Amino acid sequence: MLARSAECLYWIGRYLERTEHLCQLLGVQIGALIDRPVRELTFGWHRIYKHLQETPPSAGQEDEFTFSEDETLADAFTLTDDLTFEAGNKYSIWSCFAQSRENARQVRHCISEDMWSSLNLSYLRVRNATLADIWQDEPELFYVDLVRDVNTFFGMASVSMYRDEGWDFLQLGKTIEHLQLRVNLLAIQSQDSIPLPSDGSRDFEWTSLLNAYRANGAYQQNYGIDINGEDALDMLVSNADLPNSLMYAITRTDERIRALDLAPDAKSGESALRISGRLKSLVDHEWPDSDDRTRMLLLISNLADRLHGQIAEAWFNYRNENAARQF
Amino acid sequence: MATIQERVTRSFTNEGISFTLYDEDEATERIIPIDAIPRIVPQNEWLTIEAGLKQRLTALNRFLHDVYHDARIIKDGVIPVDIVKSCPQYRLEMHRVTTPNDIYVGICGTDIVRTNDGYRVLEDNLRVPSGVSYMIANRRAVKSNMPRTFRQNRVMEIEHYGRYLFETLRDLTWTQVGEPSIALLTPGVFNSAFYEHVFLAHEIGAALVEGQDLVVNDGFVYMRTTGGLKKVDVIYRRVDDDFIDPLVFRRDSALGVPGLMHAFKLGNVSLVNAPGTGVADDKSVYVYVPDMIRYYLSEEPILENVKTYLCRRKEDLEYTLDNLDSLVVKTVGGSGGYGMLIGPQATHEERDSYARGIRADPANFIAQPLLQLSRSPCWIDGALRPRCVDLRPFILQGTETKIVSGAFCRVALPEGSYVVNSSQGGGGKDVWVVRD
Structure with missing residues (x-):
């Protein structure tokens, strides 16, 4: 497959995974506007922006969010608009859809008509929407629909896409993005770096995260009804059966990389394989006995970033003189 | 009719069948307007058009070979030398360069208009003709939205164009055996016809490459794949001559491939259409195409010029x-x-x-x-209204000449307009060649 086409497919996977991730967080956050206390809402906005390493609009300094109900609601509209429709925000849902569609436009010949139509329709729907429109009704449903759109796209891919390298790179992009976003989110949360009022309980931060990841049922099955932060973190990192866990993403990533043919840049390809193996080993063997979980999460985050770099070097942006020739 | 028109338009929107318009500041992706009412061409008329187009392209390819070799047609005084040599599309770099089967134009899109005197050729597009994807997209949209009418009218099929194109490109490789490695060279996603490039790459199973995806090593052309560098046998190029090789043509081109012309001249890769074909569709040279037909084929032109x-x-x-x-x-x-x-x-x-x-x-x-172009009924603002139309059939020439029985029909949608170009408000409609 053409290296640039493979890269486009990889980025389609990444952008759509990012879209789904953000929609899940925003869905929970906006749902919380109905009845949750201001401190929880403030925490939720902090968490979203911090793990994306983005600065919220109008936040001239740290902790500008106030704790007055009225002001928080006003901020919620602005922040939701920024994270949903702001073209200047590279993490906004609009940007993610536009980028994934732009990549798909370049490889329409490599994906099925169903995949293209599904993505194009979602793109048109987001393009034609405004926050003012969706805010009047049940805004969280907008995000539920978008998650469904993303899942429809990947469902279409799974039933219509030939299982060649294109499929592998699409899935690889999806799992790498999954890994990077979630490990950053967990690292932010476990660092206690987000300020809370002194009277605040921390239970809700894990409850909302389990909600966003649709992992409440799995948690109850494993640990019972009381939410404990340590247990929730452990499950979201190392439970291999949970589709939103880091271990799940790491395992799928490793499978995809090993399924690929030898990389044109063999050195980077081998490095990618070693990093992928190291990630598995970290979560499998070192995580359970780790005392410093934040440090472990930061290490996983760092390795995930390096893995992305090595994949790009190995298969997409390799130097011509390093590449083997085929006749 | 309104329902059908609405469905057809919606299908174009949903499928993103677009072209790109440019103004000073930005590029805008536009859905190409489609009129759901097909243009009807009886088969007996079509057969004349087809024969005329085959004859014309055969003569044009003979002309291109001649003009870049012995220039007999000039020496014999049929075409003035200054007309050819002053044409900016005449490429000295093509002097004495041969091509597989001596075919320089493998893919041609000829503009035809119907006047009071019959069908006339308005223009030969011999460089990078576009529109064939819209021809097929129009057909698919119209056929699926009025299947019974389509079936009842015994309309001739066009959807094998992709197979014809593949066969033509294979004919135009130097080896002409096995499965050639085909690349479609596009200027990129910002080109107005990018949708068509993707469409055609899919139809023929080609890699859709940009200049940055190709590299010339030891006189061979390779594309960068996830498995390494893969040799390319034939390039269906949708990049103008000026931009295909910065070492030979425009030095500032970022769209081309350094060394491509060298590989082409060595016969290690085919370029379809070959560089320098624009000399034959220059508007001054156009006047002499009937004379070319007489000169090379000893036949009278079947289709006349305007x-x-x-x-x-x-x-x-x-x-x-x-x-x-x-x-x-x-x-x-x-x-x-x-x-x-x-x-x-x-x-x-x-x-x-x-x-x-x-x-x-x-x-x-x-x-x-000013030609009195034929008008065709179009569904506009809820009513049937006459609009000027033309016809662009696509002719393929490899070891044989092939045409599917259909064309891209361009429509001048604004009332009173004679300009059918998509970039100036033109749209398209399906063409039904109906069996006698």
């Missing part, structure tokens, strides 16, 4: 200047309907201004009478 005045000729210049109010005047290198004067619709000042331009550089202009 009467054309070459302003480089003194008598034609005088006639043009005296009759600007009834003529359409174009620059010889112009395209897309830009920069032309439609005399009957122009103001006095516009005609005066244009006349000054003609006097300053007569060789740069040709003139044609």
